[in-house]
Amino acid sequence: MFLQQLVNGLTLGSTYSLIAIGFTLVLGLLQMLNIAHGDVFMFGAFLGLTFATLGVPLPLAFFLAMLGAGLMAILIERLCFRPLRKVHFLMPLLSTIAFGILLQNVATQIWGSEPSRYPQTTELAQYQLGPVLVSSIDIIIIAISLGLMVAIDLFVMKTSFGRAMRATSEKPQTASLQGVDTNRVIIFTFFSSGALAGVAGVLTALVYSQITPFIGIRQGLIGMVAMVIGGIGNLRGAMIGGLLIGIIEIMNDAYFTASYRDIILFGLFFIFIVFRPQGLFGTKQREA
Amino acid sequence: MKKKSRIIMLAILVLFVSAVTFHTASTAQALEGKEIKIGVAVPITGHGANVGKREAIGAQAAVDVINAGGGVGGVQLKLYIEDTASNPQEGVNAVRKLAGDHKVIAIVGPHYSGVGETTFPLGNQLKIVQVAVASSKPGLAAANRPYAFRNTLTEDKIAGAVVAEFKKRYGIKKVAIMTDIKDAVSRAVGTKVLPPTFKAQGIEVMTGDKPVTFQTNDTQFKAQITKLKMMNPDGVGLGALGPDALNIITEARRQGMKQPFMSTAPIMEGEVPELGGKAVLGTFSGTIWDLSLASADSKKFIDAYKKRAQTMYASKFTATPDYYPVNAYDAVFMIVEAIQKTGVTNTSSALGSDREKIMKYFTTLNNFKGVASRGFNEVGDGIKDVHVFEIKGGHWVPISK
Numbered sequence: 078m079f080l081q082q083l084v085n086g087l088t089l090g091s092t093y094s095l096i097a098i099g100f101t102l103v104l105g106l107l108q109m110l111n112i113a114h115g116d117v118f119m120f121g122a123f124l125g126l127t128f129a130t131l132g133v134p135l136p137l138a139f140f141l142a143m144l145g146a147g148l149m150a151i152l153i154e155r156l157c158f159r160p161l162r163k164v165h166f167l168m169p170l171l172s173t174i175a176f177g178i179l180l181q182n183v184a185t186q187i188w189g190s191e192p193s194r195y196p197q198t199t200e201l202a203q204y205q206l207g208p209v210l211v212s213s214i215d216i217i218i219i220a221i222s223l224g225l226m227v228a229i230d231l232f233v234m235k236t237s238f239g240r241a242m243r244a245t246s247e248k249p250q251t252a253s254l255q256g257v258d259t260n261r262v263i264i265f266t267f268f269s270s271g272a273l274a275g276v277a278g279v280l281t282a283l284v285y286s287q288i289t290p291f292i293g294i295r296q297g298l299i300g301m302v303a304m305v306i307g308g309i310g311n312l313r314g315a316m317i318g319g320l321l322i323g324i325i326e327i328m329n330d331a332y333f334t335a336s337y338r339d340i341i342l343f344g345l346f347f348i349f350i351v352f353r354p355q356g357l358f359g360t361k362q363r364e365a
Numbered sequence: 366m367k368k369k370s371r372i373i374m375l376a377i378l379v380l381f382v383s384a385v386t387f388h389t390a391s392t393a394q395a396l397e398g399k400e401i402k403i404g405v406a407v408p409i410t411g412h413g414a415n416v417g418k419r420e421a422i423g424a425q426a427a428v429d430v431i432n433a434g435g436g437v438g439g440v441q442l443k444l445y446i447e448d449t450a451s452n453p454q455e456g457v458n459a460v461r462k463l464a465g466d467h468k469v470i471a472i473v474g475p476h477y478s479g480v481g482e483t484t485f486p487l488g489n490q491l492k493i494v495q496v497a498v499a500s501s502k503p504g505l506a507a508a509n510r511p512y513a514f515r516n517t518l519t520e521d522k523i524a525g526a527v528v529a530e531f532k533k534r535y536g537i538k539k540v541a542i543m544t545d546i547k548d549a550v551s552r553a554v555g556t557k558v559l560p561p562t563f564k565a566q567g568i569e570v571m572t573g574d575k576p577v578t579f580q581t582n583d584t585q586f587k588a589q590i591t592k593l594k595m596m597n598p599d600g601v602g603l604g605a606l607g608p609d610a611l612n613i614i615t616e617a618r619r620q621g622m623k624q625p626f627m628s629t630a631p632i633m634e635g636e637v638p639e640l641g642g643k644a645v646l647g648t649f650s651g652t653i654w655d656l657s658l659a660s661a662d663s664k665k666f667i668d669a670y671k672k673r674a675q676t677m678y679a680s681k682f683t684a685t686p687d688y689y690p691v692n693a694y695d696a697v698f699m700i701v702e703a704i705q706k707t708g709v710t711n712t713s714s715a716l717g718s719d720r721e722k723i724m725k726y727f728t729t730l731n732n733f734k735g736v737a738s739r740g741f742n743e744v745g746d747g748i749k750d751v752h753v754f755e756i757k758g759g760h761w762v763p764i765s766k
Contacts, residue, residue, distance in 0.1 A: 081591050085587035089585055185414060189682045190412055190413070190414040191416075192611075194611070194640050281584055285584045285585040285586075287612045292584060327588040328588070330578070330589055331588040331589075335580050336546045336580070338580070
C-alpha cells in the first residue's frame with residue numbers, strides 16, 4: 078500500500094509543481110505575487126474542457142488550453158502589473174486578488190457553479206507494476222510535468238533568452254541598459270507561467286475529473302506553500318516542493334484523517350517561513 | 366327620567382363600542398395591504414448558486430400559480446429574494462434584510478445546514494419562521510425550536526430505507542464508510558447516520574468509528590480509494606455530495622474496485638448518473654421527489670417551474686427542476702395555507718403576531734397535501750415519503766417494492 082500511495086503522491090505533486098513554478102517565475106522576475114495564478118489554472122482547465130467537449134482531439138485541446146491560459150496571464154500582466162508598477166508596491170498584488178475573483182465569477186457565468194467533467198475519463202489503460210497499479214493518465218501526467226520542468230529549467234539556465242530573464246530578475250535597469258528588452262522578457266515570463274498553470278489545470282481535470290470555478294483557490298495556495306518550501310525564487314526548489322506536498326497530502330489522507338491535511342500543509346508553511354525562510358534549497362541558486 | 370336617559374346613553378355606548386369591536390373583529394378575517402411579502406434566502410452566488418437559483422424559481426413558480434388564481438383572498442403574493450452566497454455570514458445578512466428591511470411574513474430557506482446553523486438561532490431571536498429547503502443534518506431544527514422548520518427529510522430516515530434495499534440487492538455483510546468531514550450534512554451521514562443504520566440491519570462496519578475521510582470539493586481521492594481497496598468490503602457507504610461521490614466512484618473503478626456504493630439524498634444532486642456513465646451503475650440512494658415520479662401535483666409544479674425558468678435566472682443549470690425547488694414550492698403553499706387558516710391580517714402593526722401565527726400553524730401541520738410535503742414533525746423536520754433509487758442507464762430509477 079505504501080508504494081501505491083507514493084505513486085499517488087507523485088502524480089498529485091507533479092501538478093502542484095507546475096503551479097509552484099509559475100508563481101516562482103513571476104515572483105523571481107518582478108518580486109511580485111500573482112494571486113490570480115490559481116485562477117489561471119482553473120481557466121486553463123475549463124478551456125481544455127470546452128475544446129474537448131467540442132470534439133477537438135485531446136492533444137490539440139491541451140495545446141489550445143495552454144495557449145489560452147498563457148494569454149490570460151499576459152492580460153493579467155497588462156491590467157494588474159504594468160499600469161500599476163509605479164503606483165504603490167502593493168497595488169499589483171491587490172489587483173490580482175480582484176482579478177482572480179473576477180475570473181471565478183466570469184467562469185461561474187459561463188460554465189456554472191456545479192462541477193464540470195471531461196468526457197470519457199474512466200476508460201483508461203491500467204498497468205500493474207509489481208504491487209503498484211498505474212494508469213496511463215498517471216504516466217502522462219508525470220511525463221508531461223517532469224518534461225516541462227526539465228524544459229523550463231534548461232531554458233532559463235542555458236539559453237540567451239533565459240539569461241536575459243535572469244538578468245532582468247536581478248537588476249532590471251542594468252539589464253535594460255545592456256540591451257535586454259525587459260518588457261518582452263516580462264511578457265514571455267507571464268506567458269510561460271500561465272501556460273504551465275493551464276497545463277496543470279487540464280492534467281488535474283483529466284485525472285481527477287472535477288473542475289469548478291473555485292478550484293483554483295486552494296491549488297493556488299498550495300502552489301505558494303510549495304514555492305516557500307522549495308525556496309522563494311528557486312525553480313528547482315519549487316519543483317521538489319510541489320512533489321513533497323503531493324506526497325505529504327496523500328500520506329496524510331492514507332494514514333491519518335483528511336481534516337489534518339491543511340493543518341499539516343499550512344503549518345509547514347509557517348515553520349518554513351519562520352525557521353527556514355530560504356526554503357529547502359536556498360533562494361540564491363541563480364547566483365551560484 | 367335622568368336615570369332612564371343615563372341607562373339609554375349607557376346602552377348606546379355599549380352598543381357602539383361592541384359594534385366597533387365586532388367590526389374590527391370581522392375585518393381581521395380579511396387580508397390588508399396590496400401584497401403579501403414572502404422572503405426567500407437561498408444561495409444565488411457561490412458554490413450553491415445553481416441549486417439556489419432553482420429553489421428561488423421553485424418558490425416563484427408557487428407564487429405564479431397562486432397569483433394566477435387570484436392571490437390569497439384577493440391580495441397578491443410578492444417574493445423577496447436575498448442571496449445567502451452559500452455561506453453562514455451572508456446567510457445572516459440575508460435573513461436580517463428580509464425580516465427587518467423587507468418585513469416579510471415568513472422565509473423560505475436557507476439551503477445549507479451550515480447556513481441554517483447561524484440563521485436558525487437568528488430566526489428565533491427575530492421571531493420569524495424559516496423553512497429550510499435542503500438542510501438535512503439530523504437534529505438541527507430540533508436545536509432551534511420554535512421558529513426553525515425544514516421541509517426536507519433528515520438523512521437518517523432516508524438511509525434506513527436505502528440500506529435495506531442495498532443489502533437485499535447485493536447481499537451486503539460488511540461495508541466500509543467513506544465520508545466528507547467538511548460539509549455538515551455529509552459528515553453527519555458518514556459519521557452519525559450510516560454506522561448505526563448499517564449495524565441495525567446486521568451489517569458489519571469495517572471502518573468502525575474511523576471512516577475513511579476527505580474534504581468537500583477535494584480534487585482527488587487516490588489515497589482514500591487505495592485504502593478502501595485494501596479493506597475489500599462488500600459495499601461502500603458514502604457521506605458525500607453528488608459531485609464528490611461522482612469522482613470517488615470513478616476513482617474506485619479506475620483502481621479496479623468493483624463493489625457497489627450507496628448514499629443518501631445529497632448525492633442525487635449534481636447529475637451523477639448522467640456524468641458518471643458506466644462507473645456509477647448500480648449505485649443506490651434515496652430521496653423524496655424525482656422528476657420521474659410525476660403525479661398530477663408534480664406535473665402542475667413542473668409546468669409552472671419550467672415556464673418561470675425561461676425568464677428567471679435562465680440557464681441550462683436551472684432549466685430542469687430537482688427536489689429542492691419542489692421543497693421551496695411546497696413551502697410557499699404551506700405559508701399560504703397558514704395565512705388563510707389562522708386569520709393573518711397582513712397589517713404592518715400585526716407583523717409580529719402574523720409571524721407567530723404561521724409558526725404556531727406549522728407546529729401542528731401534519732396532513733399538508735403538497736407535491737412532496739406532508740407537514741412537520743414535533744421537532745420541525747419535514748414529513749415526506751421516501752423513494753429508493755438505483756442508477757440504471759444514465760438515470761436514477763425508482764426501485765419498485
